[in-house]
Amino acid sequence: MKVSACSYRPILVPCSLKNHDYQIDPYVGCEHSCHYCYVLNQAETDWSEEVLIHKDIAGQLNGELENVSPQTIYLGYYTDPYQPCEAEYRQTRQVLELLLEKCFSVSILTKSDLIVRDMDILREMDHASVSVSVAFNDNRIRQKFEADTIDTEARIRALQKLREAGVQTSALICPVIPYITDVTPFIETLAPYTNTIWIYGLSIEDRSGRNWQNVQGILQTHFPDLKEQIESILFAKEHSYWTELRQQLTELKNDRKSDLRIHL
Numbered sequence: 001m002k003v004s005a006c007s008y009r010p011i012l013v014p015c016s017l018k019n020h021d022y023q024i025d026p027y028v029g030c031e032h033s034c035h036y037c038y039v040l041n042q043a044e045t046d047w048s049e050e051v052l053i054h055k056d057i058a059g060q061l062n063g064e065l066e067n068v069s070p071q072t073i074y075l076g077y078y079t080d081p082y083q084p085c086e087a088e089y090r091q092t093r094q095v096l097e098l099l100l101e102k103c104f105s106v107s108i109l110t111k112s113d114l115i116v117r118d119m120d121i122l123r124e125m126d127h128a129s130v131s132v133s134v135a136f137n138d139n140r141i142r143q144k145f146e147a148d149t150i151d152t153e154a155r156i157r158a159l160q161k162l163r164e165a166g167v168q169t170s171a172l173i174c175p176v177i178p179y180i181t182d183v184t185p186f187i188e189t190l191a192p193y194t195n196t197i198w199i200y201g202l203s204i205e206d207r208s209g210r211n212w213q214n215v216q217g218i219l220q221t222h223f224p225d226l227k228e229q230i231e232s233i234l235f236a237k238e239h240s241y242w243t244e245l246r247q248q249l250t251e252l253k254n255d256r257k258s259d260l261r262i263h264l
C-alpha cells in the first residue's frame with residue numbers, strides 16, 4: 001500500500017451527524033476498499049493501491065483546535081480510522097493523544113480490531129464511545145463485498161474487549177443487503193457486547209455511481225439469481241422487503257426491550 005501526503009486541507013471539519021459539531025478523518029481514502037462504499041464516488045486515489053495522510057496531523061490539528069471548546073468529535077465518516085496502515089502510520093493514535101491532552105472526547109466508527117490498541121486513551125477520555133460495524137454472516141461473502149476488511153468474528157471480539165475495558169460501545173449492522181445480510185442472528189450475537197444496535201440498509205444513490213457499478217458486478221457474478229430482485233429493492237422508493245423486515249425487527253425490539261435503532 002502506497003501512503004502519500006495529501007494536499008493541504010482542514011483536518012477538523014463540520015459534521016452533519018446529530019450530537020456532533022465536528023469530525024476528523026485521519027486518512028483520505030480507505031484501504032478497506034468496501035465495494036459498496038458511498039465515499040468511493042469521490043475517491044481521490046485507487047484505495048486498493050494508495051491512501052493519503054496529512055503531512056503533520058498533530059501539529060495542524062493543534063492549531064485548528066485553538067478556539068474550539070472541548071467536546072466529542074466524530075471519527076470515521078469518510079474513512080476507517082483503523083484501516084491496516086494505521087498500525088504503521090498512527091495518524092489516528094496521534095489525533096487521540098492530542099484530543100485527550102486537550103480534554104476532548106471521541107465517537108469512533110470502525111470495522112477493525114486495531115482499535116483495541118488505543119483502549120488506554122479511550123478509557124481516559126470522558127464519554128468516549130466506539131461503534132463496530134458488521135454486515136456479513138458468512139466471511140466468504142464478506143470478502144466479495146469488502147476487499148480488505150477483517151473477519152466479522154474478530155470485530156465482535158474487539159467489541160467485547162472494548163466493553164470489558166469499560167468503553168461505551170454500540171454496533172452497526174450495515175449495510176443490510178436484501179437476501180444476503182441476515183439481521184436477526186447478528187442481533188443475538190452482538191447483544192452481549194453492546195446496548196445499542198443501529199441497523200442501516202445498503203444505500204446507493206444512483207446507478208451511475210462507482211459503488212453501484214461494483215455491487216452490480218458482484219451480484220452478476222456471484223448472485224445472478226438474486227440480482228434483479230436486489231436491484232429492484234434497492235432502487236424502489238419503498239419496498240415490501242423493507243416494510244416486512246422493519247416490522248419483524250420492531251417486534252423483536254419490543255419483545256426483547258432492546259435498543260435497536262432501525263433505519264431501513
Ligand code: SF4
Nearest residue numbers: 030032033034037079
Ligand atoms: S471501511 Fe467505511 S470508509 Fe472504508 S471503504 Fe469501507 S465503507 Fe468506506
